[in-house]
Amino acid sequence: MSIDAKSIDLKDRFGDFFYRNLERLRDGLPEYINNKREGAIQNFQKYGIPNKKVEAYKYTDLKPAFEKEYRTYIEPKKIDFDLNDIFRCDVPELDTHVVLLLNGWFYETKTPQKKLPNGLIITSLREAANRYPDIVEKHYNRYADSETESLTALNTAFAQDGVFIYVPKGKTMDKPVQIINLLMDEEDGMSQHRNLFVMEEETHAQVIVCDHTLSQKNFLTNSVTEVYAGQNARMDFVRIQNEHNGSTQLSNFYLNQERDSRVTANTISLHGGLIRNNYNLRLNGENCENNTLGLYLTDRGQHIDSYVHMDHAYPHCRSNQLFKGVLDDYATGAFNGRILVRQDAQKTEAYQANNNILLTDDARMNSKPQLEIYADDVKCSHGGTSGQLNEEAMFYLRSRGIPLKEAQLLLMYAFAHEIIGQIHIKPLQDRIHELIEKRLRGELSRCNYCQMHCGDAGKN
Template identity: 40%
Template structure:
């Protein structure tokens, strides 16, 4: 419990200071979170769900936290000029875990829509926020969520009222920026009221060559008939560790698309929890990581079918080089009464080096009749016959490998419903495979 102790001490010493720079609602959740954290600690490596990621070790360095909310001297518009071509977006930034409010997006949003600081939202609209904040991501679930709830002081909110469609993609850029090893506790709350529509693109970038850890909790509520797309593009650094816990609760006829792409990272653990709560809800989850060196992406997906006639599709792919590691654990739970469920899960891995490792665990738990569930997992290398076919047409072997690696990623990108982003990712992936994206290039820097 040594690692936990430093966070227990930190919270005990600075509880009032943390609270001072946050909101009443967020503060209200802290005591319970603290109690849960003390009781649970970090998930142990011997626990089934964390067998490949040493959580305590990741949190053990002495990271600095910006509890006092001191301005980090940076203008994100200078550090990061995002020009995804053909993608005009409503653009927002966080610097570590502080929402950047110096210069706001200029785009006019439909009336009633709130996009911005979580602290501001929970202060201004506590009666709305309290119905959602901390409701799906429960602190007693595990110590990682509890720690975030203890320490998060601000975050990002998307609130779209009933029947309103936000046509322009919303883009949130997390910038890891500091001169010392830094911890960020990020929190995102997305409230999509019935029949509302929005698309959110989240990009993560590490600017400085220090160690960063971010503990992120994202809660998404999709009301009846709501449509929401969540795209997560990670382009950080080898010294960046990220724990993401995402909960999405979907009501009847809602449609969620979730797409996570990791182009550069250190260690990432992505927990996706989707709860299909209302009839005929649909969820499409996909992910792609391109890994080398000692990079690791550990993806844990739990889809709960709690209502009849819901669809869920999962497509997760990893391309591994060097001594990298990918983990995929996917659990589909079909609850009693969730008849006519259709759930498909696919995990495919391309292991280009003998030292790369893939660990996979597909799981189905079905407690209802008349359901259709499938899962498939493959791990292998590029097909020698195909490589040779390309060579026989004059394409050098290295280029043939690149072409085929890019081809392997194609169907994940097909799930992206923002055209400008799809094109941009295609370009970035090509650069990544050609070794031209060694460092975080920003999702548009050149």
């Protein structure tokens, strides 16, 4: 059940595969999801896998990742052991509602989830689509752009499962929801899961997403997450990307914020072969606040590309984007951020910054902040820097007896702190601090006790 044939064009390859398996893709899902598939695959075929000629993908070549052969997960893989035996999140004080996705499929743990009170829901998208069609249909594919974004269209064509979270009006999720994406197989694999988080009016929730690879195979993930934050909703979103060098992660995040809502999204990219994070953020009401932050630490041949599209559609909203990175060896990265302030969005405050430390002459960063403003009463700024560690600060530290290497670490750590300090879940913040330190020291930073030593996969 794999996508093969190297020579055919990638679009046709996926197209053929799609039509051959359409019945299986549709199986068990309602029509309002299935009827989006064919249009989506056509849209995908119109544009294909974005190549470097596409402005937004100028610095990221996806072709090699897509040209590999993958077993695609159009049905869940049977495993005959309990995942919880090999994987345990190692942030002990972190009390969360844990859900696992294995290769993109919701993993039913042997100990059944306690039923949540007050109409709160955490379940698989598959189940939600059938049990709560009123909610899902209202939001599914409503914020994601399956028309012109070919990767999103590809996901919409193939999506079968993922995580669904629902917080009804006026409710608060008592503890953070932790979604752990695990990739594990004996063969190279591809996952296209789809998440939907719906937060009604006056709600509050924290969501943590952890990405891990548990076996030494090449993996390609093309995920879509849609988030609806209703009026005066508060949401903290933290994502920790920690996959090995043989992984490609394409993450498409769509957020719609209604008036008075406040969302903070913090992505910590500790490790990964190729990471492309797309953030499409729409402030769809007055007085919204959005903080979108990212920290990436890359070395060797790793590549990370962050793309942000911030749409200020209404007045009196504030947005702040801050992306920081440390690039070592011959790692490469790109940042492309666009702030759009529409004509009606007066009194907008929008800021954007991308700061990078390049530790070697071979590390490379391409940064492209953009502002597009049609309103006349706004406060906006953007900027990017790429440089070495501050020489004066280095000397200051060394003049107190701190060795060169340690001084470098302290400064890198400080550089990272600006992002990590804004993670509002304290045990997680502490743990990430530790992981960052380990990572910067070049120690392996698997953030779990798992027995699989996949950290070496895909080296070279």
